[in-house]
Amino acid sequence: MTISSSIFKAYDIRGIVDDTLTEEAAYCVGRALGVLALSRGKNEAVVGRDGRLSGPRLCWALADGFRDAGVNVVDVGMVATPLVYFATFLLGNGTGVQVTGSHNPPQYNGLKMMVAGETLYGDTIQGLLQWIQNEKPVRGVVPGVQRGSYTEMNVWPNYLANILGHIKLARPMKIAVDCGNGVAGAFTKILYEALGCEVTELFCEVDGNFPNHHPDPAHPENLQDLIACVKNGDAEIGLAFDGDGDRLGVVTKDGEIIYPDRQLILFARDVLSRNPGATVIYDVKCTRHVAKAVKAAGGEPLMWKTGHSLIKAKLKETGAPLAGEMSGHVFFKERWFGFDDGLYAGVRLLEILSRGSDPSAELNALPNSSSTPExxxxxxxxxxxxxxxxxxxxxxxxxxxxxxxxxxxxxxYADGFGLARPSNTTPVVVMRFEADSDAALARIQSEFKAAILAVAPEVKLPF
Structure with a gap:
């Protein structure tokens, strides 16, 4: 079997279906993951998939690889990525793979992987490639191993019951949700209505062609339909989800986008009210207001590397009750399991906002500064x-x-910050700037421009 090394990324496996990411590749990865799981004492793995058209066959090939390695497979079907993570906790195996292209275009798909409680990234993902290249696997059960079993499980009732068992809204709320035709659309209405919300749905029909807009709430152009819906309707707030449901976007009644680092401030104040002195982790792309707010609320801010896998590892290492990234991944360890879950982040947001009468005013009051997008x-x-x-x-x-x-x-800086970091997924330097005024923003950008051109005079800067 042949496999493209290009699909083995820093945080996941991802490629173009039937080009770099084939059914053969999914099978090989399943087999390699099965060997890794068994080496860590785990003989059971959860598999699931998002709403992409290629999901069923790639998931089946992945499951075949697991089973041929001797690992029992529990298939949870078409679910948001957090439900695969939840199932690994429910079953106690800590091992699962979601077949998902996340927010990438329709022709892409990929795999998000965890084994024995560890989300795979970096060298461990490269280790899977090396194993495949060295072992040159062929289809068929590994000699001397009994083929793993295959069962199906509906994890949704347990997931829903767990949330309803510990979250209660202070009052009913009217909300709008935009799922961009991603897999979260199969779950949002049921979840939020069960909490007592009146839900207006936008693009909640799961469609792997994504016919309305790209399922990525990190980009303002993908939130315009939701903004118009909230402005012109009776919803108090709008929630948006990415293609596989592990990231949350938020818009207010007056059309302001509350970016994830500002959301994290609200979550941190709430969590620290019950966990004084606790650590809150945030990534290097977040506003400096996060650290200030965490300190003001009696917590310990900890800046860490960007990447959901890296944040999860740091969360596990520190025992922090909360972490978040500018990209929209939020990790609740307090009252939850420490994995990134956009659906659950929406629940926690509504829990906080339902205590007041004007959610938009509360969100708009969060600290803010002049800043650039990425x-x-x-x-x-x-x-x-x-x-x-x-x-x-x-x-x-x-x-x-x-x-x-x-x-x-x-x-x-005394009045802002500048950031330049290498993307681990594409050949770009990612930059972000924030300051207390437009003049300070321009000054900081000017310093970075001079510094970058001094070490790489040939580049064309995007500012």
């Missing part, structure tokens, strides 16, 4: 890492107070 400096493959490495070693940021190099370069 800016991307396009490079050749691998050059993004070289540029940032040189920037870490030689970069000059004369008016900054400190420079953090945990994940790229984040320079902190």
């Amino acid at each position: 800016l991307q400096l396009q490079t050749a493959e691998g050059v993004n890492f070289e540029i940032v490495k040189r920037l870490q070693a030689e970069g000059k940021f004369p008016t900054s107070e400190s420079v953090n190099t945990i994940d790229g370069v984040r320079a902190e």
Whole structure:
């Protein structure tokens, strides 16, 4: 069997269906994961899939690989990614794979993987590729192994009951949800109505062609339908979900987008009210207001590397009750299981907002500054890492107070911050800037421009 090395990314496996990501590849990965799971004492794995058209056959090939390695497969069907994670906790095996292309275009699909409670990333994912290349697997049961069993399970009733068992809204709410035809659409209305909400649905029919807009709430253009719905209807707030339901977007009645780092401030205040002194983890792309708010609420802010797998690992290491990323992944360990779950983040948001009479006013009052969206400096493959490495070693940021190099370069200023980090998924340098005023924003960007051009004079900056 042949397999493309290009699908083995930093945080997951991802490629174009029937080109780089084939059924053969899914089978090989399933077999490699089965061997890894057995080596860690796990002989059972959960598999699920999002609403993409290629999901059923890729999931079946993946399950075949697991079974031929001697691992029993529990298929939870078409579900949001968090339900696969939930099923691994429910069954106690900590091992599962979601076949999902997340927010990527329809021709893509991929695999998000965890084994024995560890979300796979980096060297472990590369280790799967090396095993496949070394073992050159062929179809058929591994010699000396009994083929694993296959069963199906509906995990949704347990998931719903668990949430309803510990979350109660202070009052009924009217909300709008936009699922962008992603798999979250199969669950949002049932979940939020069970909590007592009146739900207006936008694009909640699961359709792997994504005919209305891209299922990615990180980009404002994908939130315009929801903004119009909330502005012109009777919903108090709008919730948006990405293609596989592990990220949350939020819009207010007046059309403001509440980006995930500001959402994290609201969640942190709530969690810290019950867990004084606890650590709250946030990634390097988040507003500096997160650290200030966590300290003000009596907590310990901890900045960490971007990447849902890396954040999850840090959460497990520190025992923190809460973590979040600018991308929209939020991880609740308090009263939940510590995995990223957009559906559950929406529940926790409504729990907080239902205590007041004006959700939009409460959200709009969250600390805010002038900021840029993510800016991307396009490079050749691998050059993004070289540029940032040189920037870490030689970069000059004369008016900054400190420079953090945990994940790229984040320079902190009295009135803002600037960030340049290499993307682990595409050959770009990701940049983001924030400041107390437009003038400060321009000054910080100017310093970064000079620093980057000093180490890479050939590049064309996006600002």
